[in-house]
Amino acid sequence: MTDPLPAPLGSGAPIPGASISGPLSPDLLRRMHGYWRAANYLSVGQIYLRANPLLDRPLALADVKTRLLGHWGTTPGLNLLYVHLNRLIVEHDLNMIAVIGPGHGGPGLVANTYLEGSYTERYPAIERSRGGMDRLFRQFSWPGGIPSHVAPETPGSIHEGGELGYSLAHAYGAVFDNPDLIVACVVGDGEAETGALATSWHSNKFLNPARDGAVLPILHLNGFKIANPTLLARIGRAELTELLRGYGYDPHFVVGDDPEAVHQTLAATLDAVLAQIQDIQAQARYGAPDGERPRWPMIVLQTPKGWTGPKFVDGKPVEGTWRAHQVPIADFKEPEHLRQLEEWLLSYRPAELFDETGKFREEYASLAPTGHRRMGSNPHANGGELLVPLVLPDFRDHAVAQAGHGTVKAAATAVLGGFLRDVMALNLEAANFRLFGPDETASNRLQAVYEVTGKAWMAEVEPVDENLSRDGRVMEVLSEHLCEGWLEGYLLTGRHGLFSCYEAFIHIIDSMFNQHAKWLKVTRGIPWRRPIASLNYLLTSHVWRQDHNGLSHQDPGFLDHVANKKAEVVRIYLPADANCLLSVADHCLRSRNYVNVIVAGKQPEWQWLGIDEAVRHCTTGAGVWEWASDPGDPDVVMACAGDVPTLETMAAVQLLRQFVPDIRIRVVNVVDLMVLQPQSEHPHGLDERAFDALFTTDTPVIFAFHGYPSLIHKLAYRRTNHRNFHVRGYKDEGTTTTPFDMVVLNDLDRYRLALDAIERIPRLRDRVPAETERYWTMIERHRLYIAEHGEDLPEVRDWQWTR
Numbered sequence: 001m002t003d004p005l006p007a008p009l010g011s012g013a014p015i016p017g018a019s020i021s022g023p024l025s026p027d028l029l030r031r032m033h034g035y036w037r038a039a040n041y042l043s044v045g046q047i048y049l050r051a052n053p054l055l056d057r058p059l060a061l062a063d064v065k066t067r068l069l070g071h072w073g074t075t076p077g078l079n080l081l082y083v084h085l086n087r088l089i090v091e092h093d094l095n096m097i098a099v100i101g102p103g104h105g106g107p108g109l110v111a112n113t114y115l116e117g118s119y120t121e122r123y124p125a126i127e128r129s130r131g132g133m134d135r136l137f138r139q140f141s142w143p144g145g146i147p148s149h150v151a152p153e154t155p156g157s158i159h160e161g162g163e164l165g166y167s168l169a170h171a172y173g174a175v176f177d178n179p180d181l182i183v184a185c186v187v188g189d190g191e192a193e194t195g196a197l198a199t200s201w202h203s204n205k206f207l208n209p210a211r212d213g214a215v216l217p218i219l220h221l222n223g224f225k226i227a228n229p230t231l232l233a234r235i236g237r238a239e240l241t242e243l244l245r246g247y248g249y250d251p252h253f254v255v256g257d258d259p260e261a262v263h264q265t266l267a268a269t270l271d272a273v274l275a276q277i278q279d280i281q282a283q284a285r286y287g288a289p290d291g292e293r294p295r296w297p298m299i300v301l302q303t304p305k306g307w308t309g310p311k312f313v314d315g316k317p318v319e320g321t322w323r324a325h326q327v328p329i330a331d332f333k334e335p336e337h338l339r340q341l342e343e344w345l346l347s348y349r350p351a352e353l354f355d356e357t358g359k360f361r362e363e364y365a366s367l368a369p370t371g372h373r374r375m376g377s378n379p380h381a382n383g384g385e386l387l388v389p390l391v392l393p394d395f396r397d398h399a400v401a402q403a404g405h406g407t408v409k410a411a412a413t414a415v416l417g418g419f420l421r422d423v424m425a426l427n428l429e430a431a432n433f434r435l436f437g438p439d440e441t442a443s444n445r446l447q448a449v450y451e452v453t454g455k456a457w458m459a460e461v462e463p464v465d466e467n468l469s470r471d472g473r474v475m476e477v478l479s480e481h482l483c484e485g486w487l488e489g490y491l492l493t494g495r496h497g498l499f500s501c502y503e504a505f506i507h508i509i510d511s512m513f514n515q516h517a518k519w520l521k522v523t524r525g526i527p528w529r530r531p532i533a534s535l536n537y538l539l540t541s542h543v544w545r546q547d548h549n550g551l552s553h554q555d556p557g558f559l560d561h562v563a564n565k566k567a568e569v570v571r572i573y574l575p576a577d578a579n580c581l582l583s584v585a586d587h588c589l590r591s592r593n594y595v596n597v598i599v600a601g602k603q604p605e606w607q608w609l610g611i612d613e614a615v616r617h618c619t620t621g622a623g624v625w626e627w628a629s630d631p632g633d634p635d636v637v638m639a640c641a642g643d644v645p646t647l648e649t650m651a652a653v654q655l656l657r658q659f660v661p662d663i664r665i666r667v668v669n670v671v672d673l674m675v676l677q678p679q680s681e682h683p684h685g686l687d688e689r690a691f692d693a694l695f696t697t698d699t700p701v702i703f704a705f706h707g708y709p710s711l712i713h714k715l716a717y718r719r720t721n722h723r724n725f726h727v728r729g730y731k732d733e734g735t736t737t738t739p740f741d742m743v744v745l746n747d748l749d750r751y752r753l754a755l756d757a758i759e760r761i762p763r764l765r766d767r768v769p770a771e772t773e774r775y776w777t778m779i780e781r782h783r784l785y786i787a788e789h790g791e792d793l794p795e796v797r798d799w800q801w802t803r
Contacts, residue, residue, distance in 0.1 A: 015033045041353065102188035227322050455474045540599070621684055637668055713725065
């Protein structure tokens with residue numbers, strides 16, 4: 001073959017004679033190279049064209065989009081990998097999906113799923129024809145169309161283009177308990193500079209080849225980010241090899257810019273690494289079960305950024321530089337640019353690849369896998385198609401029995417641990433539930449799960465170690481990023497899990513939560529995306545019981561972050577005791593397509609509700625505790641959300657009855673924080689009549705809240721009685737101190753709540769000076785006592801509810 005053009009874009013020229021020996025026959029090499037050209041052509045077309053998709057007439061300015069959005073630089077490398085992975089799938093009948101770390105290479109993944117037919121199956125209007133190609137191009141980065149990156153709309157994706165740094169964690173999460181699945185994970189060299197990705201390399205120490213699938217990491221070194229070189233492309237091959245071997249991998253390098261040589265080398269390398277993966281799995285599954293931890297293979301693919309694109313634009317180098325990152329040719333006021341774009345598109349020789357109707361020619365199309373073996377149609381990339389409901393025990397069997405309200409103490413998360421142990425036991429055979437946490441399962445009192453399964457661990461074991469197991473399904477590593485990424489990958493491929501974390505440190509994954517919530521929001525509008533199990537957080541070791549660790553461990557602000565997301569996606573629960581926690585946890589584990597945040601303490605606290613009361617209360621989301629309230633119209637509503645705020649509210653109620661014997665108090669407890677919003681804003685919101693029945697329309701409301709007070713005002717600002725809401729909560733006052741002093745420092749203590757009520761009840765105005773003096777006397781006594789004794793006052797430590 002010869003190139004009919006002068007080849008100013010020479011890297012994309014046809015394979016000249018196919019002379020380099022390798023695993024690909026000359027004909028297969030020619031066809032694979034044609035497939036790659038087709039994917040590149042479709043990628044460029046998506047970025048630039050709004051009409052004339054087959055270039056059967058000269059390119060005109062009207063054919064080019066006025067707003068050029070997209071990323072070319074990484075795309076040809078992704079297209080190259082896709083066609084080669086297709087060959088591997090077909091020849092070995094592999095169950096494989098791709099996770100694309102350089103997710104801004106969206107046009108490539110759209111192009112390849114279009115070529116294999118899975119895109120048209122999901123979107124019938126984008127048929128495999130001239131008209132379909134026209135719509136394919138026009139929709140890209142177009143109002144009402146699709147994003148420019150790999151997105152939920154992209155078939156075969158479980159990884160959003162905005163999730164920079166999370167690809168490898170997602171890939172490993174996808175293969176845990178998925179023995180037949182291989183995830184080819186492309187890691188961008190810019191992405192590799194993120195902290196989350198740097199940690200994710202260690203996931204191989206948690207992968208058991210006997211019962212898990214395999215991840216094939218492919219580090220794509222194209223040398224540049226948006227405007228700067230990438231670190232891993234500039235440290236030299238020897239140092240990079242040492243780094244990757246230090247992570248526990250066996251790196252295989254594919255380097256070059258000559259298409260024929262790269263095709264043959266990549267094909268041979270993929271054959272070799274697949275053989276290594278299969279050998280590792282065979283040894284683990286059919287050989288010695290407790291052999292040494294394997295050194296998994298990976299690939300380093302080093303090709304030019306923007307390969308096959310323009311080498312120079314306006315006299316400046318583009319291919320192989322940072323200038324290729326996004327849109328290499330812009331500003332079409334310059335006639336030369338239009339000519340250069342046309343030359344670039346024609347260099348792929350689309351007439352050879354697509355017939356006159358726009359259909360991909362069969363000699364190339366036949367290279368793709370079929371059915372569910374296509375990576376765009378693999379059900380593991382649409383996990384709801386594979387989702388099997390959890391077998392759940394009756395949570396009532398774990399209930400804390402009590403003779404009355406506030407008569408028994410229990411550690412809520414320890415009670416939950418027994419429930420989770422039984423969840424784990426009932427689902428071990430199905431292998432579809434795991435517990436994730438950053439080195440805190442026992443610290444958070446969930447260690448009962450170890451009675452059923454240990455902690456997954458493939459590294460060295462010493463005699464002092466406990467509960468480490470190659471077969472463990474508790475995932476512990478001191479990286480919130482890794483726990484979150486693993487769990488997301490696990491959920492997105494059709495399984496269930498729960499993430500337990502210290503409340504203050506969940507902020508580490510703020511951006512990861514953001515992206516997952518956005519993913520769920522978008523997928524709700526995509527009919528073919530089936531619902532997946534909810535992402536469940538248990539936040540414990542929370543702000544009000546971090547008195548021993550000080551300010552660094554005190555922050556309830558994740559609730560504010562979550563509440564900002566779409567109401568159809570997020571839920572926030574603040575169970576007041578262990579029985580409420582059991583009811584909430586059972587509900588969350590059964591739910592689909594939500595992010596559920598549960599905040600519960602791990603220290604022994606008074607238990608307020610029997611299990612039947614707790615179920616009724618949690619089902620409603622908020623309610624009057626009649627047993628703690630006075631009949632009739634109240635002088636004040638004492639509201640609370642959270643375990644410690646509930647404790648302080650109940651103690652304040654007792655003080656008020658002691659100080660003002662004829663006072664009429666209504667106690668309202670909120671478990672589901674979203675009930676405070678109007679129904680027009682959140683599906684869990686109470687209707688106006690129900691809300692007013694709880695909080696009245698004109699009575700002072702003293703609201704003790706677990707988090708920042710502003711969140712309550714934000715949720716309830718449209719309510720009738722909001723003007724009378726006085727909220728106490730955390731206000732960034734903390735130190736190493738006693739438990740009660742934490743609430744004193746933040747004005748959430750029982751004495752402050754009682755004074756707040758007296759100050760706001762009109763008929764008690766004359767008592768305010770005396771009660772204020774009483775308050776300050778009590779606080780001074782408290783401060784002197786803790787300074788001398790190092791613990792709280794006996795009447796605080798030993799307080800118990802009585803009525």
